[in-house]
Amino acid sequence: MQKRCRIIYNPTSGREAIKNDLVDILNILEGVGYETSAFATTPEENSARNEAKRAAQAGFDLIVAAGGDGTINEVVNGIAGLEKRPKLGIIPAGTTNDYARALKIPRESPIEAAKVIAKGQSLKVDIGMAGDKYFVNIAAGGSLTEVTYAVPSDVKSLFGYLAYFVKGAEMLPGMKKTDMHIEYDQGTFEGKASMFFVALTNSVGGFEKIAPDASLDDGKFTLMVVKTSNLLEILQLFTRLLNGDHINDPRILYVKTSKLVIKPVNDERLMINLDGEYGGDAPMTFKNLKQHIEIFANIDDIPENAIQQEIDKDEDTREKLVQGVESLSQKQHNEIDPQDRN
Known part of the structure; x- marks a missing residue:
């Protein structure tokens, strides 16, 4: 069965750059085997949290939080209390992007951040619980x-x-x-x-x-x-x-x-x-x-003293995978009419 991914993105986060790159991000994740769909958050309270919980309970394998630290927090709050939790990806598009900085995920380019997910390096990270x-x-x-x-x-x-x-x-x-x-x-x-x-x-x-x-x-x-x-x-x-x-x-x-x-x-x-x-x-x-949630990160760039668990780094295989994704993304991008991208 093909893996499924749900991108939960904040259309107003940061300078709204995420919307312009959404097609390329979908292509990148589709290129590594995820049937990918997207959900734009709304002004409704807990919009991202509710969608993350719904997608997790529907059996999605990966949820990508695309937005600022607030969007990431909401998505985590949607899945952290579940017994079966999907993997988490991050595409930073906010102001400070503290969490993405710690995981060495590119903060200036949503497309480069999506390639970190495609690279396939993940680790189980701690999260905090404060009250409920x-x-x-x-x-x-x-x-x-x-x-x-x-x-x-x-x-x-x-x-x-x-x-x-x-x-x-x-x-x-x-x-x-x-x-x-x-x-x-x-x-x-x-x-x-x-x-x-x-x-x-x-x-x-x-x-x-x-x-x-x-x-x-x-x-x-x-x-x-x-x-x-x-x-x-x-x-x-x-x-x-x-x-x-x-x-x-x-x-x-x-x-x-x-x-x-x-x-x-x-x-x-x-x-x-x-x-x-x-x-x-x-x-x-x-x-x-x-180690409550498994998350994709740019592990090659994270200092060794910041990770305690053993991480598999099959760099040759991952490099070939990323090159293939980039080639596919560029090909699909070229086939799209420029007016459709806008």
Whole structure:
């Protein structure tokens, strides 16, 4: 029986480039044996999540999330709770594309990202569970994370990282600390902090040194708690974060943990951000689901210390496969009338 693939794409994500490349993406996936169809998400709440769940239950072998980190999060939430889960592919088309960055998937070309899926290298990755929701890259809370809510989506699409920097600089003078109670594998933190975050990869907000020793599949979160809200100290820490030498700074708690519980103290509100979107309020329990979803990635370019499991790398066979896909895609592309592509 031929394998089936469902592409779930956000037609408004990023600069809407995905729509222009959809025919080529379909050709590439058809060329490696997937009967492929596409679904455009709608403004309806949980559109991508609901379609991902429906496709998984209908027996699709592969679901491709084409969009930004929010689209990927929705698709994962659609399949993560199922006993039988399809493989996952990613075609980044958003603003930050943190998760695609961690998996070394090309972020500037949807067609090149589709070729990563065609290459056939996959691994089983950890995902996080927060209450009854799932996340693939980061969970966070505290006043430092409020910038993610304050930047309008159209501004993020136009200016990318710059929008976060401008809004962050604007909000820093009013930064405050929140009383938090955090239980993790090795102990407990109780005190004031301006932010905590829980990372599954080394790519956070476009920076790859914030959690430099993060592994994709070891069953551990990287937990970081920023204990200061002093403007000067936060700027100093930001510089250290960029260089990756913040891990032992006394103003930061940096540990590995497979689970944690976050509670606010003194009835303060503590909003939780999951993969860049509001995910509910604390108290909340987080669990690392080790190697829960199998995902296609550019494994040849991922650092060896970021993957614990044994990965088969039959590079000669895969190279021939990719060359064949490229040839087929180009042939089919040439046969399509230019007006039809538009």
